[in-house]
Amino acid sequence: MNITTILFWFLTVLAIGSALMVIVSRNPVYSVLSLILTFFAISGHYLLLNAQFLFIVNLIVYAGAIMVLFLFVLMLMNLNSESEPSRQKWLKFAGTIAGGCLLLVLVAALRDVDSKSTYALVNAGDSGLIENLGKTLFRDYVVPFEISSILFLSAMVGAVVLGKKE
Numbered sequence: 001m002n003i004t005t006i007l008f009w010f011l012t013v014l015a016i017g018s019a020l021m022v023i024v025s026r027n028p029v030y031s032v033l034s035l036i037l038t039f040f041a042i043s044g045h046y047l048l049l050n051a052q053f054l055f056i057v058n059l060i061v062y063a064g065a066i067m068v069l070f071l072f073v074l075m076l077m078n079l080n081s082e083s084e085p086s087r088q089k090w091l092k093f094a095g096t097i098a099g100g101c102l103l104l105v106l107v108a109a110l111r112d113v114d115s116k117s118t119y120a121l122v123n124a125g126d127s128g129l130i131e132n133l134g135k136t137l138f139r140d141y142v143v144p145f146e147i148s149s150i151l152f153l154s155a156m157v158g159a160v161v162l163g164k165k166e
Helices: 004-025 028-048 051-075 088-110 130-140 142-163
Strands: none
Touching: 004 028, 028 051, 051 130, 088 142
């Protein structure tokens, strides 16, 4: 067993365990912190697959920005147990039935998947490297890239003009 296999299984157990903690946790702050841990574990999988760009984007966008917004919203909410609405039994039953149906659909969809003939390149190949992404972006898609940068610049100027007090 090499270090890549051990790291893969560690990250897998960490991702599944923290994802289950997101669902099981009663405290919403602990749930969000478990979701951050899940995003870190998924980012580790991206790094194992040699996809550095997805690794960095997942860390910056999901584990960074979106989770800060989630925590900010949770801190602004009033999370008293007295203000929590009571859940009816039929709603819990309907949620259990819907979750069971989703599990049934996922099992039926994954039953016919032939995963033995598909292999992922781990620490090999150069398909996920940022250098190749940059070369493709600036060689083949330079005009759409520049148009989108001008669009973002005009949106930023428009936001400043709209937000400016007179």
